[in-house]
Amino acid sequence: MNSKIAILGAGGFIGTNLAQRLAGEVADLRCFGRRQDFPSMWQGLNWISGEVSGGEVVRTISGCDTVIHLASTSTPATADRRIADDAEFNVIDTLKLLDQCVEAGVSRVVFISSGGTVYGICDRIPTPENTPTNPITAYGVAKLAIEKYLAVYRHQRGLDYRILRVANPFGPFQTSRKGQGVVAAVIASALHDTTLQVWGDGRVVRDYVYVSDVVAAIVKSLDHTGDSRIFNIGSGKGHDVLQVVHAVEALSNKKLRLDFRSARPVDVPTSILDAGLAARELDWHCAVDFEAGLANTLEWMRAFEARPSGQL
Amino acid sequence: MNSKIAILGAGGFIGTNLAQRLAGEVADLRCFGRRQDFPSMWQGLNWISGEVSGGEVVRTISGCDTVIHLASTSTPATADRRIADDAEFNVIDTLKLLDQCVEAGVSRVVFISSGGTVYGICDRIPTPENTPTNPITAYGVAKLAIEKYLAVYRHQRGLDYRILRVANPFGPFQTSRKGQGVVAAVIASALHDTTLQVWGDGRVVRDYVYVSDVVAAIVKSLDHTGDSRIFNIGSGKGHDVLQVVHAVEALSNKKLRLDFRSARPVDVPTSILDAGLAARELDWHCAVDFEAGLANTLEWMRAFEARPSGQL
Numbered sequence: 001m002n003s004k005i006a007i008l009g010a011g012g013f014i015g016t017n018l019a020q021r022l023a024g025e026v027a028d029l030r031c032f033g034r035r036q037d038f039p040s041m042w043q044g045l046n047w048i049s050g051e052v053s054g055g056e057v058v059r060t061i062s063g064c065d066t067v068i069h070l071a072s073t074s075t076p077a078t079a080d081r082r083i084a085d086d087a088e089f090n091v092i093d094t095l096k097l098l099d100q101c102v103e104a105g106v107s108r109v110v111f112i113s114s115g116g117t118v119y120g121i122c123d124r125i126p127t128p129e130n131t132p133t134n135p136i137t138a139y140g141v142a143k144l145a146i147e148k149y150l151a152v153y154r155h156q157r158g159l160d161y162r163i164l165r166v167a168n169p170f171g172p173f174q175t176s177r178k179g180q181g182v183v184a185a186v187i188a189s190a191l192h193d194t195t196l197q198v199w200g201d202g203r204v205v206r207d208y209v210y211v212s213d214v215v216a217a218i219v220k221s222l223d224h225t226g227d228s229r230i231f232n233i234g235s236g237k238g239h240d241v242l243q244v245v246h247a248v249e250a251l252s253n254k255k256l257r258l259d260f261r262s263a264r265p266v267d268v269p270t271s272i273l274d275a276g277l278a279a280r281e282l283d284w285h286c287a288v289d290f291e292a293g294l295a296n297t298l299e300w301m302r303a304f305e306a307r308p309s310g311q312l
Numbered sequence: 313m314n315s316k317i318a319i320l321g322a323g324g325f326i327g328t329n330l331a332q333r334l335a336g337e338v339a340d341l342r343c344f345g346r347r348q349d350f351p352s353m354w355q356g357l358n359w360i361s362g363e364v365s366g367g368e369v370v371r372t373i374s375g376c377d378t379v380i381h382l383a384s385t386s387t388p389a390t391a392d393r394r395i396a397d398d399a400e401f402n403v404i405d406t407l408k409l410l411d412q413c414v415e416a417g418v419s420r421v422v423f424i425s426s427g428g429t430v431y432g433i434c435d436r437i438p439t440p441e442n443t444p445t446n447p448i449t450a451y452g453v454a455k456l457a458i459e460k461y462l463a464v465y466r467h468q469r470g471l472d473y474r475i476l477r478v479a480n481p482f483g484p485f486q487t488s489r490k491g492q493g494v495v496a497a498v499i500a501s502a503l504h505d506t507t508l509q510v511w512g513d514g515r516v517v518r519d520y521v522y523v524s525d526v527v528a529a530i531v532k533s534l535d536h537t538g539d540s541r542i543f544n545i546g547s548g549k550g551h552d553v554l555q556v557v558h559a560v561e562a563l564s565n566k567k568l569r570l571d572f573r574s575a576r577p578v579d580v581p582t583s584i585l586d587a588g589l590a591a592r593e594l595d596w597h598c599a600v601d602f603e604a605g606l607a608n609t610l611e612w613m614r615a616f617e618a619r620p621s622g623q624l
Contacts, residue, residue: 080468083461084407091457092404095396120463132442135460136467145403145457148447149395151432155448156392156577265468 004028004064005222008052008097009071011036013174013181014112014166017211018068018218019045032060033071038173053093061104066222068110069094075180076117076266079139090142091149098153108160110221111150113143115165115232116206116271126207126236126274129165129228137266147230154229162221164214167234167273171211171293172300183208183294186244187301190252198241200263205238205270210293213286220282228281234273235286247291251298316340316376317534320364320409321383323348325486325493326424326478329523330380330530331357344372345383350485365405373416378534380422381406387492388429388578391451402454403461410465420472422533423462425455427477427544428518428583438519438548438586441477441540449578459542466541474533476526479546479585483523483605484612495520495606498556499613502564510553512575517550517582522605525598532594540593546585547598559603563610 005026010019011033019031023045032048050056052071061067072090079086101109117140118133135141150161170183189196217233239247245256278284288296317338321327323345331343335357344360362368364383373379384402391398413421429452430445447453462473482495501508529545551559557568590596600608 080464083464084404084411087407087461088400088404092396092400095399099396130444132444133460134463136464138461138464138468141457141460141464144460145453148445148453148456149399149450151446152392152395152448152450152453156450 005066005068006030006032006061006064007068007070008032008057008060009069010047012070013037014169014211014214015070016041016173017171018070018215021215021219030060030064032057037175051093052097057097058100058104061101061106064104064106066108066110067101067106068218069097070112074139074142076114076137076139077264079142080137080266083138086138087142087145091145094146095149098149098159102153102157102159106159108162108222109150110218111146111161111163112218113147113163113165114140115167115234115273117268118144118147118165119268119271121268125270126234126272127232128274129230129232129277136268139266161229162224163230164217164221164233165230165273166214166217167207167209167232167271169211169214170208171297174211174297182206182241182244183297184301186248186256187252187298189256190248190254190298191301191305193254195257195259196245197259197261199261199267201260202242202245202258203240203269204267205240205272207234207236207238207272208244208290208293209233209235209286210288210296213288216287217278217282217284220284224282226281228277231278231282231284232273232275233278233284234275235290236272236275237290238270238272239290247294248298251295317378317380318342318344318373318376319380319382320344320369320372321381322359324382325349326481326523326526327382328353328485329483330382330527333527333531342372342376344369349487363405364409369409370412370416373413373418376416376418378420378422379413379418380530381409382424386451386454388426388449388451389576391454392449392578395450398450399454399457403457406458407461410461410471414465414469414471418471420474420534421462422530423458423473423475424530425459425475425477426452427479427546427585429580430456430459430477431580431583433580437582438546438584439544440586441542441544441589448580451578463541473541474536475542476529476533476545477542477585478526478529479519479521479544479583481523481526482520483609486523486609494518494553494556495609496613498560498568499564499610501568502560502566503613503617505566507569507571508557509571509573511573511579513572514554514557514570515552515581516579517552517584519546519548519550519584520556520602520605521545521547521598522600522608525600528599529590529594529596532596536594538593540589543590543594543596544585544587545590545596546587547602548584548587549602550582550584551602559606560610563607
């Protein structure tokens with residue numbers, strides 16, 4: 001394990017899980033972000049507040065071997081509303097960050113890309129990494145542009161990288177507040193007895209991957225030495241929204257009220273990743289299946305919601 | 313032919329040629345750019361000065377059916393020096409422009425991409441459009457990102473587009489001053505008896521396409537109605553730098569002095585495009601071969617250089 005690692009965008013869903021996992025293993029772990037979604041989780045950890053484009057990031061990455069870049073200011077649904085702003089805050093700020101990484105002598109950047117959006121609507125399902133990348137959302141293009149720029153930084157400036165094209169992650173520390181995850185939204189509806197908005201007919205299929213598996217993939221990517229630099233991280237299985245609803249209904253013993261809305265043009269009909277390359281190259285395998293992950297998540301969210309302050 | 317067309321970045325090499333060609337054919341032709349490289353060519357044409365990101369562009373595209381986007385602030389060699397700035401001035405400014413196009417009700421954007429850089433180092437030569445796009449330069453990534461965003465604007469906002477991945481264009485109105493073209497640099501060395509700097513061993517192979525053919529491809533793309541939206545525009549033939557030098561030496565009856573420098577990491581070894589799709593879909597064919605184009609270009613440059621003011 002590398003001795004000095006910075007996590008950028010550490011305060012969010014994946015970052016909070018990753019920091020807990022790395023806390024005991026990395027000698028010098030620096031956790032950087034705009035804010036902590038779960039402030040109580042950061043006791044005893046080295047937290048630095050700041051923007052990816054700001055001056056604090058220089059101090060954060062100084063002396064680090066590896067920078068894990070999770071920071072993002074948008075979701076697939078929000079990016080398309082203001083495309084230029086989204087590109088500015090995600091693509092341009094990442095380029096400024098990469099310049100700082102080169103300057104600071106960082107060896108490797110691990111970037112979390114979006115397996116659910118970079119491919120767009122494609123024929124090959126499950127989808128392997130060498131499938132043409134034709135996103136239908138600005139969110140997907142921004143991720144893809146960063147991927148392509150990473151290759152240029154390596155070619156021109158010697159900054160190595162690994163890219164994880166993560167499917168739809170779910171699990172503890174994902175909340176429905178940010179509009180991030182279908183699973184979180186469905187569970188929240190069950191716990192709060194609120195109506196669930198469903199875009200389209202509920203047949204949009206996604207590849208849900210449990211967050212501890214995503215964290216495991218990030219850890220594996222830190223030391224990977226092969227020639228492959230882009231890895232799909234997904235379960236290889238698909239569930240549509242109605243299947244998620246029915247699974248949560250069965251676990252929670254509740255019947256959800258659904259409000260079907262018009263389909264959104266940002267949604268590809270089906271996204272299921274082929275993660276065979278990660279299996280071969282990173283020895284990574286999906287350890288938590290959908291049902292077990294969903295049960296864990298429901299349990300976590302119940303405990304989270306039960307706290308008076310809404311904080312763990 | 314569409315009745316109202318705006319050319320953005322009209323003052324440069326391709327734009328100047330294109331405006332001359334469209335001048336008599338388009339009822340309302342608006343030529344927009346930061347500056348005119350050849351001021352004397354614009355008499356009688358509708359010229360508007362401005363930046364692509366500025367307010368003047370709104371007035372320029374207002375009421376236009378088609379916007380031809382040639383504006384670019386960098387070259388493959390310059391983009392990599394300041395990658396974030398390059399992305400800001402090219403990608404972000406283009407996104408702001410596309411927002412303006414949607415707002416103004418423009419039907420189609422024709423974008424000139426870079427056939428020589430979007431593919432990167434590839435195995436398939438000549439290279440067809442469906443080859444994986446892995447640029448090794450920031451210039452290529454910026455062009456590719458714009459291509460991908462164009463698809464999103466079409467999908468989400470109904471703005472149609474055509475993309476021409478042009479190989480290495482050469483011909484009249486290309487000068488060596490902007491560091492743009494190998495042919496212009498070689499001819500300038502011959503005319504001025506100056507030493508020619510050659511990066512690497514002179515074996516870098518490029519697909520040179522004469523500018524009147526590029527202009528013809530742009531014209532064909534204005535009305536194209538098929539499903540294909542990305543077309544390679546190249547000759548399908550390769551010449552290395554030393555072959556260009558020898559051809560110019562033979563035409564000019566001079567012997568050039570070469571100064572071999574280190575190879576540049578921005579140069580792919582070989583770029584030759586397969587333009588079969590443009591032949592089938594646009595009925596476009598390379599009409600001017602390399603030798604004829606070179607003779608025309610030498611003649612034009614001699615006449616240009618002979619003017620006391622350095623102006624046509």
